[in-house]
Amino acid sequence: MENNSCLLETETEDMSFKNVHNEKVETVNHIDENHITREYDFNRFTKSYLKERLETNTNHNGEKSFHCKYCSKQFSQFYNLKIHLKIHLDKKLFKCTYCLKQFSTSYKLKVHLRIHTGDKLLKCIYCKRGFTNSTSLKCHLKIHTGEKPLKCTYCAKCFADSNALNIHLRIHTGEKPFKCIYCTKQFACPSNANAHIKTHTREKTFECTYCNKQFLSSQGVKSHLRIHTGEKPFNCTYCSRQFAHYSSLNAHLKIHVRIRSEEKLFKCTYCSKQLARSATLNIHLRSHTGEKPFQCSCCTKRFTNSSSLRSHLRTHDPEKSFKCTYCTKVFAYSSALNSHIKTHTGEKPFKCTSCSKSFADSNSLNRHLRIHTGEKPFKCTFCTRQFTNYSSCYYHLRTHTGEKPFKCTYCSSQFASSNALNVHSRIHTGEKPFKCTFCTKQFARHSNITAHLKTHTQEKSFQCMYCTKRFLSSKAVNYHIKTHTGEKPFKCTCCLKQFASSSTLNDHSRTHTGEKPFKCTRCTKQYASSSSLRHHLRTHKEEKPFNCTYCTKGFLRSNALNEHLRTHTGEKPLECTHCTKWFRCSSSLRFHLRTHTGEKPYKCTFCTKKFTRSYDLKRHMKTHFV
Numbered sequence: 233m234e235n236n237s238c239l240l241e242t243e244t245e246d247m248s249f250k251n252v253h254n255e256k257v258e259t260v261n262h263i264d265e266n267h268i269t270r271e272y273d274f275n276r277f278t279k280s281y282l283k284e285r286l287e288t289n290t291n292h293n294g295e296k297s298f299h300c301k302y303c304s305k306q307f308s309q310f311y312n313l314k315i316h317l318k319i320h321l322d323k324k325l326f327k328c329t330y331c332l333k334q335f336s337t338s339y340k341l342k343v344h345l346r347i348h349t350g351d352k353l354l355k356c357i358y359c360k361r362g363f364t365n366s367t368s369l370k371c372h373l374k375i376h377t378g379e380k381p382l383k384c385t386y387c388a389k390c391f392a393d394s395n396a397l398n399i400h401l402r403i404h405t406g407e408k409p410f411k412c413i414y415c416t417k418q419f420a421c422p423s424n425a426n427a428h429i430k431t432h433t434r435e436k437t438f439e440c441t442y443c444n445k446q447f448l449s450s451q452g453v454k455s456h457l458r459i460h461t462g463e464k465p466f467n468c469t470y471c472s473r474q475f476a477h478y479s480s481l482n483a484h485l486k487i488h489v490r491i492r493s494e495e496k497l498f499k500c501t502y503c504s505k506q507l508a509r510s511a512t513l514n515i516h517l518r519s520h521t522g523e524k525p526f527q528c529s530c531c532t533k534r535f536t537n538s539s540s541l542r543s544h545l546r547t548h549d550p551e552k553s554f555k556c557t558y559c560t561k562v563f564a565y566s567s568a569l570n571s572h573i574k575t576h577t578g579e580k581p582f583k584c585t586s587c588s589k590s591f592a593d594s595n596s597l598n599r600h601l602r603i604h605t606g607e608k609p610f611k612c613t614f615c616t617r618q619f620t621n622y623s624s625c626y627y628h629l630r631t632h633t634g635e636k637p638f639k640c641t642y643c644s645s646q647f648a649s650s651n652a653l654n655v656h657s658r659i660h661t662g663e664k665p666f667k668c669t670f671c672t673k674q675f676a677r678h679s680n681i682t683a684h685l686k687t688h689t690q691e692k693s694f695q696c697m698y699c700t701k702r703f704l705s706s707k708a709v710n711y712h713i714k715t716h717t718g719e720k721p722f723k724c725t726c727c728l729k730q731f732a733s734s735s736t737l738n739d740h741s742r743t744h745t746g747e748k749p750f751k752c753t754r755c756t757k758q759y760a761s762s763s764s765l766r767h768h769l770r771t772h773k774e775e776k777p778f779n780c781t782y783c784t785k786g787f788l789r790s791n792a793l794n795e796h797l798r799t800h801t802g803e804k805p806l807e808c809t810h811c812t813k814w815f816r817c818s819s820s821l822r823f824h825l826r827t828h829t830g831e832k833p834y835k836c837t838f839c840t841k842k843f844t845r846s847y848d849l850k851r852h853m854k855t856h857f858v
Contacts, residue, residue, distance in 0.1 A: 358376040399421045410425035430449075435448070459594070519536070575592070599621050631648070669685075722736070723737075743760065780797065809825075834848070
């Protein structure tokens with residue numbers, strides 16, 4: 233009887249299995265949820281029997297027999313349907329012990345765990361890069377092979393995998409299926425949605441193994457680790473430079489290729505710039521017009537573009553802004569705050585391998601290293617000059633175009649860069665933020681404090697290539713070299729005189745315009761240059777910082793001291809080009825040259841007489857008032 237009952241039971245179960253395949257959709261749609269998630273006993277239905285029945289059904293009919301009752305998906309095997317239904321029923325039985333994420337299968341959990349453990353068992357045969365799963369490896373291999381079989385139906389773009397294509401298609405369709413559970417924002421891809429959600433939760437589950445910093449994503453910690461390891465996997469195809477981040481490489485490539493001239497269709501009506509897009513042109517035009525259409529709703533600040541406004545708005549939001557613990561400054565991004573904090577702590581972790589200098593950030597170190605290597609990758613399109621960094625090249629170009637978009641609010645002066653404007657503004661405000669650590673002196677410019685500090689240390693590290701003279705700064709030695717080469721690249725537009733530096737030209741230009749923007753705070757006198765004002769202020773303080781080493785005399789200016797020293801040494805370095813006479817100072821030579829040329833630049837306003845020296849004119853003027 234027992235054998236008969238077992239046979240009957242087996243036949244009954246066999247018939248029920250046949251009914252499943254005959255009824256197809258109807259049986260699956262009415263199956264109980266508990267029954268779906270329960271594991272089937274494959275000892276009672278042998279694997280070979282089940283496989284044979286399923287293959288017969290699929291191969292002969294060519295149909296996907298198992299339909300999901302929650303969505304429109306179809307499956308050729310019941311096992312695949314069972315796995316799929318867990319997505320709807322939220323049956324995630326496998327939990328991660330690191331970040332508490334849950335998964336529907338043990339395989340998915342195993343793949344996920346590799347993110348935390350760092351195991352990358354699958355390696356690329358081309359570049360030996362490791363991956364946690366086969367799908368990522370397959371997608372990566374297409375980068376080397378160049379295979380992009382999937383085409384967009386809206387544009388000509390091609391993609392290596394279906395996921396990338398689907399995300400791209402949403403640009404055209406405008407579909408944003410991934411919603412934030414905290415706010416109303418929607419996203420086209422799940423990674424963006426997940427990253428955004430972490431801005432609400434502030435969850436940082438990924439930790440750096442070197443410095444214990446925490447990050448919102450695995451990509452974030454991966455990029456950060458390159459700071460410690462020094463790995464730079466992204467190579468420039470134009471030069472030998474390497475980069476730690478793909479975004480840095482893209483920014484660098486623009487220096488080489490920029491935008492092709494034929495693609496720059498939009499021209500600026502104020503300067504010679506050409507731009508690829510009308511939107512970029514509109515933003516650029518505001519640098520000339522001064523228009524700032526984007527106003528902050530929290531304060532009175534205005535901005536030329538929406539991205540600057542968005543960054544600024546973060547400083548008002550307590551949840552998104554980053555405050556300095558040393559001062560009252562607020563920053564939109566943590567990276568900006570970290571850079572700022574180093575100005576308080578004096579931390580300079582990036583050291584130069586060629587000299588003893590240290591820097592607060594890697595970018596400053598890279599710029600400094602070019603001084604040692606002599607590398608100047610940025611070329612001027614108008615002349616042969618080359619520069620170590622892009623910003624110097626960019627501002628140099630404005631000396632050719634004449635563009636000066638930054639206007640002073642105190643006077644009519646205009647500047648090519650915002651930094652030059654800020655430095656100039658300190659002349660009006662009197663602000664001197666740079667303090668000497670050896671004495672009580674303060675300076676408006678960082679370059680001035682650097683040069684001043686060397687007067688205490690007596691360090692003159694810059695030597696002239698033509699003579700044995702040494703200087704405190706590179707700027708001073710470059711200016712001195714022009715006395716040997718005779719180079720005077722800066723021309724006056726009024727009298728065609730030429731000058732070795734732009735600052736000397738600016739001071740000279742004021743002799744034509746009569747402008748005297750530098751006012752003395754103790755009396756009513758005004759001066760055309762800041763140096764003249766500085767020398768004048770010493771007359772109020774009775775300060776004579778330049779002392780003669782031969783006698784007790786003191787001088788207001790260093791050049792006056794140098795001329796005086798020649799009275800002791802007997803040196804006469806200045807030769808007349810017309811005769812064999814030599815002179816101690818440039819003013820004596822200038823007066824002498826007028827005896828050869830017959831020039832008399834000083835005219836009397838009461839009669840027609842002219843004089844070679846201002847002293848002679850003053851003495852003559854007294855004869856009119858007798």
